[in-house]
Amino acid sequence: MKKTGNPYLLTGGILSALLTAVIITGFFWTPYSTTAMNAKEKLQPPSAAHWFGTDNFGRDVFSRVMQGAGTSFLIAALVVVIGCSAGILIGSVCGYFGGTADLILTRICDTITAFPAILLALVIVSITGSSVSNIVLALGILFIPSFARVVRTQYAGIRNLNYIKAARLQGVRTPRILYTHILPNTLSVLVPAMTIGFNNAVLAEAGMSFLGIGIQPPEASLGTMLRDSQNYLATAPWYALGAGFSIVLLILSFSLMSEGVQNLDAQN
Amino acid sequence: MKQVVKKTASLIITLFVVSLLAFLAFQIIPGDPTTKILGTSASPQKVAQLRAQLGLDRPVLERYLDWLVSFVKGDFGISYNYLRPVGRLLADKLPVTVLLTVVSFGMTLLLSVPIGIFSGSLRNAVADHAAVVAGQIIMAVPPFFFGILTCYLFGIVLKWFQPGNFVSFSDDAAGCLRYLFLPALSLALPRIAMTVRMLRGSIRSELTRNYVLTAKSRGMTRRMILLRHVLRNAMLPVVTFLAVSAAEIMTGTIIIEQVFTIPGIGRLLVSSIGNRDFPVVQAIVVLLAAWIMIVNFIADMLNQWMDPRRREGGS
Numbered sequence: 001m002k003k004t005g006n007p008y009l010l011t012g013g014i015l016s017a018l019l020t021a022v023i024i025t026g027f028f029w030t031p032y033s034t035t036a037m038n039a040k041e042k043l044q045p046p047s048a049a050h051w052f053g054t055d056n057f058g059r060d061v062f063s064r065v066m067q068g069a070g071t072s073f074l075i076a077a078l079v080v081v082i083g084c085s086a087g088i089l090i091g092s093v094c095g096y097f098g099g100t101a102d103l104i105l106t107r108i109c110d111t112i113t114a115f116p117a118i119l120l121a122l123v124i125v126s127i128t129g130s131s132v133s134n135i136v137l138a139l140g141i142l143f144i145p146s147f148a149r150v151v152r153t154q155y156a157g158i159r160n161l162n163y164i165k166a167a168r169l170q171g172v173r174t175p176r177i178l179y180t181h182i183l184p185n186t187l188s189v190l191v192p193a194m195t196i197g198f199n200n201a202v203l204a205e206a207g208m209s210f211l212g213i214g215i216q217p218p219e220a221s222l223g224t225m226l227r228d229s230q231n232y233l234a235t236a237p238w239y240a241l242g243a244g245f246s247i248v249l250l251i252l253s254f255s256l257m258s259e260g261v262q263n264l265d266a267q268n
Numbered sequence: 269m270k271q272v273v274k275k276t277a278s279l280i281i282t283l284f285v286v287s288l289l290a291f292l293a294f295q296i297i298p299g300d301p302t303t304k305i306l307g308t309s310a311s312p313q314k315v316a317q318l319r320a321q322l323g324l325d326r327p328v329l330e331r332y333l334d335w336l337v338s339f340v341k342g343d344f345g346i347s348y349n350y351l352r353p354v355g356r357l358l359a360d361k362l363p364v365t366v367l368l369t370v371v372s373f374g375m376t377l378l379l380s381v382p383i384g385i386f387s388g389s390l391r392n393a394v395a396d397h398a399a400v401v402a403g404q405i406i407m408a409v410p411p412f413f414f415g416i417l418t419c420y421l422f423g424i425v426l427k428w429f430q431p432g433n434f435v436s437f438s439d440d441a442a443g444c445l446r447y448l449f450l451p452a453l454s455l456a457l458p459r460i461a462m463t464v465r466m467l468r469g470s471i472r473s474e475l476t477r478n479y480v481l482t483a484k485s486r487g488m489t490r491r492m493i494l495l496r497h498v499l500r501n502a503m504l505p506v507v508t509f510l511a512v513s514a515a516e517i518m519t520g521t522i523i524i525e526q527v528f529t530i531p532g533i534g535r536l537l538v539s540s541i542g543n544r545d546f547p548v549v550q551a552i553v554v555l556l557a558a559w560i561m562i563v564n565f566i567a568d569m570l571n572q573w574m575d576p577r578r579r580e581g582g583s
Binding site: 007008111114115116118119122123124126127199203206207210211212213226229230233234237240244247248249251252255256259 | 282285286290293294296397400404405407408409410412413416417419420424431512515516519520522523526527537538541542544549553556557560561564
């Protein structure tokens with residue numbers, strides 16, 4: 001161990017814990033209503049009453065950021081859950097058994113990962129229509145290959161280790177070998193992959209909503225807020241800054257944590 | 269040589285499959301494009317006539333083959349919205365996007381490699397941590413938010429340029445490039461941070477290899493070892509990553525063109541998705557897909573050429 005332990009994990013962990021607390025609070029309570037308009041308080045600069053100022057409808061930007069971040073967070077989390085669980089399933093079977101199916105699936109995954117997720121997601125959502133569930137499904141499916149690839153490599157490396165051979169000889173059933181013997185040993189790779197996936201999902205959703213193809217009003221996400229705020233950049237820059245820096249902070253805290261986990265792994 | 273043929277064949281097959289998928293994807297859309305053009309109150313006769321004119325009355329596979337042949341010839345169909353050939357629409361918009369991509373990729377290449385080498389050779393722990401943190405912060409800023417920030421800072425506060433007032437290349441080449449500088453930088457910055465990070469890691473792990481020790485024992489300076497031996501090996505994974513970057517940058521233009529109101533294919537794509545103008549969407553998607561696969565193919569070839577172990581055809 002080095003002198004100060006793991007500063008990345010510490011800062012990243014604290015930041016993400018704080019943000020998660022704020023976001024969860026936002027599901028139940030925000031300082032102001034996120035929808036009620038108030039013409040008298042239009043485009044107010046930040047103050048003690050409105051930390052991030054108010055928007056063009058007089059709504060409190062901080063409250064909207066809390067809620068918008070919640071939407072972004074929820075979408076990204078769901079995307080990671082879908083991508084990761086399906087990725088584990090496909091990757092484990094491919095890596096453990098190998099063979100022709102493995103070759104074909106790996107090839108398909110390689111091709112899909114060559115495409116930027118946002119491009120494919122744009123196409124899928126433009127065909128199926130903009131709704132939260134369509135965005136989650138589109139991004140979730142598109143994130144499967146990246147997880148499957150990581151998992152596959154791990155399983156292919158582990159399948160012939162002695163402890164697995166021993167388990168096989170003892171007659172342990174294959175699903176048990178796959179998911180209770182091997183899976184825990186892939187966590188050091190899987191956890192960073194999940195945080196990176198989470199960040200990419202936040203970015204992709206924000207990008208799509210920014211283009212007006214993601215979340216539709218009146219629902220707020222950080223992307224839609226940035227889109228709206230662009231019109232008031234000259235008169236109310238705090239609107240854009242509040243929404244934008246929230247995205248930055250969200251991504252930064254998770255990537256610091258991921259960096260910390262990787263360092264932890266390197267130290268052991 | 270055998271490898272090259274094999275790879276080329278696989279590229280063509282993949283292109284074929286992707287074009288088929290792109291075509292089929294746009295066939296399952298609910299709703300008929302004729303309703304879009306003629307409105308819901310059109311007579312069945314008129315609808316049938318337009319369907320025939322657009323070729324919608326024939327079997328899907330036949331239409332696919334037709335579409336593919338004309339696509340390769342440069343005929344991308346007719347826009348539902350503008351009722352103009354898609355090829356003509358793209359010809360207006362594509363050069364701007366390509367220029368933006370080239371400028372941005374050039375920035376990525378020119379900045380990331382020297383910075384990556386420098387940060388890979390850093391031996392100071394504090395500077396190293398600072399580099400990691402700086403990289404993490406840069407990577408956390410989405411290009412479109414960086415774009416908005418620069419619009420605010422340089423456009424509204426400092427008034428160095430007018431956001432939204434795009435200068436076309438044919439009117440004023442220097443002005444156009446100047447306008448594209450900030451969008452290109454917005455797209456390039458996260459890619460630069462990622463490439464630097466990767467090159468740094470790659471150099472680090474190469475420096476621990478035995479051949480470095482051998483070279484050192486023969487009295488080579490650190491600098492010479494780094495530039496002559498380490499870099500050659502360390503660049504291999506980075507080349508592949510740069511190809512990914514080229515693809516990501518081209519896709520990134522879709523969003524950044526909105527921020528800076530640049531009249532490229534990104535804006536055309538977004539407005540076409542909004543208008544459900546699918547021939548345009550389809551053409552842009554297939555073109556982008558082809559671009560991405562070709563870039564990856566080039567990277568693969570470069571990698572093989574740079575790595576003698578792979579040139580022999582072993583894996």
